Amino acid sequence: MKQLRVLLAKVGLDSHDRGVLYIAKALRDKGIEVIYTGLHQTPSQVVSIAVQEDVDVIGLSFLSASHMGLVEKVMTGLKTRHAEDNMVVVGGVIPQADIPRLRSLGVTEVFPSGTPIERIADFFQSVED
Numbered sequence: 001m002k003q004l005r006v007l008l009a010k011v012g013l014d015s016h017d018r019g020v021l022y023i024a025k026a027l028r029d030k031g032i033e034v035i036y037t038g039l040h041q042t043p044s045q046v047v048s049i050a051v052q053e054d055v056d057v058i059g060l061s062f063l064s065a066s067h068m069g070l071v072e073k074v075m076t077g078l079k080t081r082h083a084e085d086n087m088v089v090v091g092g093v094i095p096q097a098d099i100p101r102l103r104s105l106g107v108t109e110v111f112p113s114g115t116p117i118e119r120i121a122d123f124f125q126s127v128e129d
Helices: 018-029 043-053 067-080 096-104 117-128
Strands: 005-010 033-036 057-062 087-092 109-112
Touching: 005 018, 005 043, 018 033, 018 057, 018 087, 018 117, 043 057, 043 067, 057 067, 067 087, 067 096, 087 117, 096 109, 109 117
Parallel strands: 005 033, 005 057, 057 087, 087 109
Antiparallel strands: none
């Protein structure tokens, strides 16, 4: 069975990565392969890395209010590169009111701030099965 490959990315100018680093460690502890892009990635960089690394899931982390536009650009980039089969999840400071719009863009799951790490890890493990 193929090991799940997850790309975690901080898109835009947001410089707070404590949460995404915590998620990366928790997923690695569960045996999931994690690739972290680092800070200040553009949507096109995230898409390129996802395609090059042949990942299964792209996790985008936001602590700024820029998530809607940046997620839309990532989703458009994936379609342009014919990589729509990559599952996209979003986490961070995401208002509940934005979740339906994110889902309409093609986001599979949203993990707002305060989501228990067990729920996030369980989600990724269910994708792996």
